[in-house]
Amino acid sequence: MLSSDKVTPQLMITVGTAVIGSLQFGYNTGVINAPQNIIESFYNETWSSRFSEPIPQTTLTALWSLSVAIFSVGGMFGSFSVGLFVNRFGRRNSMLMANVLAFISAIFMGFSKLAASFEMLVIGRLIVGVYSGLSTGFVPMYIEEISPTSLRGALGTLHQLGVVIGILMAQIFGLESIMGNASLWPLLLGFTLLPSVLQCVLLPLCPESPRYLLLINCNEENKARGVLIKLRGTDEVSEEMEEMKEESQQMMKEKKVTIPELFRSPVYRQPIFVAIMLQLSQQLSGINAVFYYSTMIFERAGVSQPVYATIGTGVVNTAFTVVSLFVVERMGRRPLHLIGLMGMAVSAVFLTVAMALLECYNVTVDQGSPIPLVVCKNNRLEPFPLIQQLCGPYVFIIFTILLLGFFVFTYFKVPETKGCTFDEIAAGFRQTAGQGSDKYSAPEEFNTLRGDDPDL
Numbered sequence: 389m390l391s392s393d394k395v396t397p398q399l400m401i402t403v404g405t406a407v408i409g410s411l412q413f414g415y416n417t418g419v420i421n422a423p424q425n426i427i428e429s430f431y432n433e434t435w436s437s438r439f440s441e442p443i444p445q446t447t448l449t450a451l452w453s454l455s456v457a458i459f460s461v462g463g464m465f466g467s468f469s470v471g472l473f474v475n476r477f478g479r480r481n482s483m484l485m486a487n488v489l490a491f492i493s494a495i496f497m498g499f500s501k502l503a504a505s506f507e508m509l510v511i512g513r514l515i516v517g518v519y520s521g522l523s524t525g526f527v528p529m530y531i532e533e534i535s536p537t538s539l540r541g542a543l544g545t546l547h548q549l550g551v552v553i554g555i556l557m558a559q560i561f562g563l564e565s566i567m568g569n570a571s572l573w574p575l576l577l578g579f580t581l582l583p584s585v586l587q588c589v590l591l592p593l594c595p596e597s598p599r600y601l602l603l604i605n606c607n608e609e610n611k612a613r614g615v616l617i618k619l620r621g622t623d624e625v626s627e628e629m630e631e632m633k634e635e636s637q638q639m640m641k642e643k644k645v646t647i648p649e650l651f652r653s654p655v656y657r658q659p660i661f662v663a664i665m666l667q668l669s670q671q672l673s674g675i676n677a678v679f680y681y682s683t684m685i686f687e688r689a690g691v692s693q694p695v696y697a698t699i700g701t702g703v704v705n706t707a708f709t710v711v712s713l714f715v716v717e718r719m720g721r722r723p724l725h726l727i728g729l730m731g732m733a734v735s736a737v738f739l740t741v742a743m744a745l746l747e748c749y750n751v752t753v754d755q756g757s758p759i760p761l762v763v764c765k766n767n768r769l770e771p772f773p774l775i776q777q778l779c780g781p782y783v784f785i786i787f788t789i790l791l792l793g794f795f796v797f798t799y800f801k802v803p804e805t806k807g808c809t810f811d812e813i814a815a816g817f818r819q820t821a822g823q824g825s826d827k828y829s830a831p832e833e834f835n836t837l838r839g840d841d842p843d844l
Contacts, residue, residue: 394536394620394621395539395543396619396620396621397621398618398619398621399534399535399543399619399620399621401590401593401594402534402594402595402619403531403534403535403543403546404546405587405590405591405593405594406483406526406527406530406531406594407527407531407546407547407549407550408550408583408586408587408590409483409486409523409526409527409550409587410523410524410527410546410547410548410549410550410551410554411550411551411553411554411557411583412490412516412519412520412523412554412580412583412584413520413523413524413550413551413554414550414551414552414553414554414555414556414557414558415554415555415557415558415579415580415583416459416513416516416517416520416554416558416580417459417520417551417554417555417558417676418554418555418556418557418558418559418562418702419558419561419562419576419577419579420455420456420459420513420577421558421559421562421681421682421683421698422558422559422562422563422568422683422695422698423562423568423569423573423576424452424683424684426568426569426570426573427452427455427509427573428448428452429570430501430506430573431443431448431451431452431506432448434504434505434506435447435506437504451506451510454510455506455509455510455513456513456681458510458513458514458517459513459514459516459517459520460517460676461514461517462513462514462515462516462517462518462519462520462521463517463518463520463521463524464521465517465518465521466517466518466519466520466521466522466523466524466525467521467522467524467525468521469518469521469522470482470521470522470525470526470529473485473486473522473526474525474526474529474600475600475604478596478597478600478604479526479529479530479533479596479597479600480530480591480594480595480596480597481596482522482526483523483526483527483530483587483591484587484588484591484592486519486522486523486526487519487584487587487588489515489516489518489519489522490516490519490580490581490583490584491581491584492512492515493512493513493515493516493519493580494512494516494577494578494579494580494581494584495512495578495581496508496509496511496512496515497509497512497513497516497574497577497578497580498512498574498575498577498578498581499574499578500512500574500577501573501574502574509577512577516580527547527550528544528547529597530597531543531544531546531547532544533597533598533599533600534595534597534598534599534615534619536620536628537628537631537807537808537809538717538807539717541716541717541720541721541806542713542714542716542717544716545709545712545713545716546713548709548712549706549709549710549713552702552705552706552709553706555702555705555706556699556702556703556705556706558576559695559698559699559702560699560702561576561579562576562695563695563699564695567579568695595615595618595619596611596615597615598611598612598613598615598616598619598632599612599632599635601615602629602632602633602636603632603635603636609629609633612629612632613625613629616628616629631809631811634811635809635810635811638811638814655817655818658801658817659814659817662801662802662803665794665797665798665801665802666725666798666802668794669725669729669790669791669794669797669798672787672790672794673729673732673787673790673791673794674732674736674739674784674787674790674791675732677783677784677787678701682694682697682698682701683695683698686698689742689746690746712724717806720804720806721804721805721806722798722802722803722804722805723804725798725802726795726798726799729791729794729795729798730791730795732787732791733787733788733791733792733795736784736785736787736788736791737784737788739784740781740782740783740784740785740788743781743782743783743784744781744782746781747781803816
């Protein structure tokens with residue numbers, strides 16, 4: 389390891405400040421889960437005061453589903469907008485600017501009860517979704533560009549660690565004894581304001597990405613060198629500067645590429661396709677369904693304290709993210725992703741079996757005496773709102789099939805990038821495109837798509 393490949397206090401403070409954005413994403417992913425019943429009561433009360441009748445069950449289900457799903461819709465818009473910010477304003481300044489959205493969303497959600505407006509809550513969820521989509525682009529990019537090559541995987545894992553800690557925080561704060569009650573749930577949703585204030589205070593103390601300064605912002609070599617020296621805690625940054633200069637020269641040779649050209653050009657098609665599929669493998673794995681609706685699932689499965697069971701899932705998620713932090717540079721990204729995909733596929737099968745057994749049990753009891761019928765009607769494990777009603781207890785079969793497909797894709801198409809520089813990764817994809825083959829014969833540092841690295 390080079391002397392510049394150590395974790396310095398400045399590096400950890402900078403990474404930690406950036407990861408506040410990841411924590412925000414996780415918090416707003418999980419915060420809507422625990423107070424579901426309370427928020428649904430708020431919807432019913434608001435509807436009744438407006439129309440002098442209780443809200444229809446189908447409308448309530450649709451409104452609740454919209455409140456949950458609109459976050460992801462905003463996230464998609466935010467993700468597509470990342471490129472509009474990072475190259476124009478820089479990585480750090482983009483994160484700083486995005487906090488305006490977090491402030492606005494906190495106001496909308498925090499005052500929705502006072503204004504007796506469920507529309508404000510939905511709009512706030514949409515805005516914080518846009519913020520979260522931007523953060524999921526800004527934060528990993530910034531962390532990767534300020535991290536030494538040998539530590540990029542481990543420090544990059546801190547983004548996901550921030551996400552799962554945010555989810556766990558939301559689950560704990562959502563306890564009825566804390567903020568998950570009828571009087572404090574607006575504060576639970578508006579809590580996102582505090583981390584944003586903290587990040588806005590700390591970000592100006594953090595440096596801009598040296599890679600951005602050198603590659604994008606008019607080749608500010610001296611400023612980039614100064615940032616590297618500050619982050620690495622040593623003057624020995626010449627090798628890293630040379631690496632970035634070579635990458636800069638390569639970028640200058642290449643013309644700017646439009647989004648349609650990303651998919652038409654063989655040079656860019658494969659890396660963009662791999663990136664999209666890796667993201668889809670996470671978003672379509674079923675984990676979001678678990679975190680959005682875990683309280684409802686546990687409740688209808690007969691768990692007496694579903695909120696605590698939900699917190700248990702958050703603890704397990706956080707624990708294994710911490711484990712990955714220590715093993716990612718040893719095992720590599722690709723093997724860990726394969727293990728995760730197969731593990732989730734197996735878990736989805738178990739979930740399906742459990743839900744099917746509960747459904748069968750409830751149907752059997754419903755045909756008995758009146759008392760079990762009432763109990764089981766209340767605890768019936770219906771599938772998740774709206775579209776999942778079509779699948780019944782077999783909804784997770786969809787995720788199982790998707791996970792197995794992503795496993796096959798990752799095994800045959802995704803390379804290992806452990807220990808590779810950005811330029812080596814790009815060169816590997818370019819060589820593959822030039823060969824018209826699905827298998828790399830790239831430099832030894834860039835392993836084949838089939839994962840033939842002897843160190844794995």
